[in-house]
Amino acid sequence: MDPTIPVLVVAGAGLLLALRIPVGFSLLLAGAVGFAATRGVESALKTLGARLFDIGSGYSLSAVPLFLLMGHMAIASGVTDDMFRAARSLVGHIRGSLVLATTMAAVGFAACSGSTTSTTAIFGKVALPEMMKANIDRRLAAGCIATVGTLAGMIPPSVVLIVFGIIAQESIPRLFIAGIIPGLLTALAFGLMIYVRVLRQPELAPPLPPATKPEKIAAIKNIWAAVLLAVIVIGGIYAGIFTPTEAGAMGAAGAFLIALFRGNLSWKILGNVFLETAKTTSVIFIIMVGALIFTSFLAVSGTSHAITEAIVGMEVHPHVLMILYLILMLILGLFIDPISVMFLTVPIFLPALTKLGFDAIWIGVLVTKALEIGLITPPVGLNAFVLKSVAPNFSFGEIYRGIWWFLQVEFIVLAIIFAFPVLSLFLPNLMYGG
Structure with missing residues (x-):
């Protein structure tokens, strides 16, 4: 095939993206042409x-x-409020107070929601007002809310990991389980950073009065249903009892029953839940269609194979190539949403990287972490815009200055996951059939 055509198609896709045409339509048009x-x-x-x-x-x-x-059903059931209240009662009296409580609650909610933007939006509504009442530093509060939402991108059930598994044709259950330790490590690193910062500057997050024992018991009792739901879904996948689709069905049904039992459902709320789910699903699937058409053209034109051979043939250490790929992820993540970035790059680069001996599951975790960082990095930082939409009295300057400390932690965690692949591969290798 004339190499001019693939070059023009790729350039055309880049031009459409530069003109801010939606990613799915840009790739669809370029691939079809x-x-x-x-x-x-x-x-x-x-x-x-x-x-x-x-x-x-x-x-x-x-x-x-x-x-x-x-x-979305978990949000409607009110589990976010329950998790935040439980975390506040447990850690609100120590250094970091509500900032630590928000991080802890975000870990719990991430196990019930695979969407980073939804997690950011809901904690912006639930936790941010409480932080302001408790005189938490505005930048620290905003940075925490914008950043902890990214935990839902790593802790299962992560939609980003599902999409990576589909593109890479890798086991989604193994990817889910691979994200647990890196996700918890990220939350632990956030907590340590918050504690040390507040230890040095106590005025950033004044502690709350200690909760009484009855208050702690009552708060913990309210989260039993959500914890059980997360354990069943993630445990069922780990044990090989459920496929991801079956686990998703169990989780959705369980969240529905929780909301119904608590009396938090109405026809209006139920309609909004299905509408929001349909909107998000439609966007993802449109991107999928466009990306599959585009990558199919690159495959049949021989472009993908040529790129793979060129990468494998480079006289550079394989880890250097992996670092360069992550840098590319970080750069693209500044401007494009994570799912689009994966569809653009994974089909092209993954074959070369696996041919060099890297484990695809480990690559999936690293890519997810790099794209999480893009969600909170200026000049775009999608999570910052989500937080701004639910907290318009915060300026972007406050949000990005607050994010800066968390961003440093994210880079450190990315380096640790890169240096120690066992953190990502230990649990998947213990799985049933793993």
Whole structure:
């Protein structure tokens, strides 16, 4: 094939993205034009139809809307408020107070929601007002809320890890379990940073009066249902009892029953839950269709194979290539959402990296962590915009200055995960059938 056509197609996709055309439509148009130019319009239409069918009939893809539904249903059931109150009663009296409590609660909620933006938005509504009442430093509070939402990108059930598994054709259960230790390590590092900062500057987060024993017991009792739900879903996947799709269905049904039992459901709330789930799912699937058309063209044109061979043939240490790929992830993550970045890069670079001997599960964790960092890094930082939308009285300057400390921690954790692959691979290798 004339190499000019693939070059023009890739350049055209880049131009469309630069013009701020939605990623899914940019890739779809570029890929379709590439097929039409090389194989004719009829072939391009057939390919488009086949890919649409693949997406609509893919069993593994059904896990995405189910876990999104689980997260939105969990929000409707009020588990976020319960987790925050429980965390506040347990750690609100120590250095870091509500900032530590928010981090702890975010870990619990991440196990019920795979969406980073949803986690940021809900804690912006639940925790931020309480922080302001407790005289927490505005920048520290904003940085915490914007950053802890990224924990949902690593701790299962993570939608980002599901999508990576679909693209890479890797085991989604193994990816889920691989994210547990890195996710908990990130939360622990956040907590340590918060504690040390407040130890040096106590005025940043004044401690609250200690909760009484009855208050602690009551707060912990209220989270039993959500904890049980997370344990069943993640434990079922780890033990090989559920597939990700079955676990998503169990989680969504469980969250529905919790909301129903608590009397938090109405027809209006239920309608909003399904509407928000449908909106998010539609965006993800549109990106999937466009990216699959685009990457299919790169594959049939020989571009993907040429890139793979070029990378493998480079006289550079494999770890240097891995670092360069992560840097690319960090740069693209500044401007493009994580799922789009994965569809753009994983099909091209993953074959080369695995051919060099790297484990695809470990790569998935590293890519997810790098894209988490992009969610909180200026000039875009999607989570900062989400927080701004629910807390308009905060300036972007306050939010980004607050994020800075958490961003340093994220880079340190990324380096640790890179240096010690066992942190990502230990639990998956213990799994049933792993």
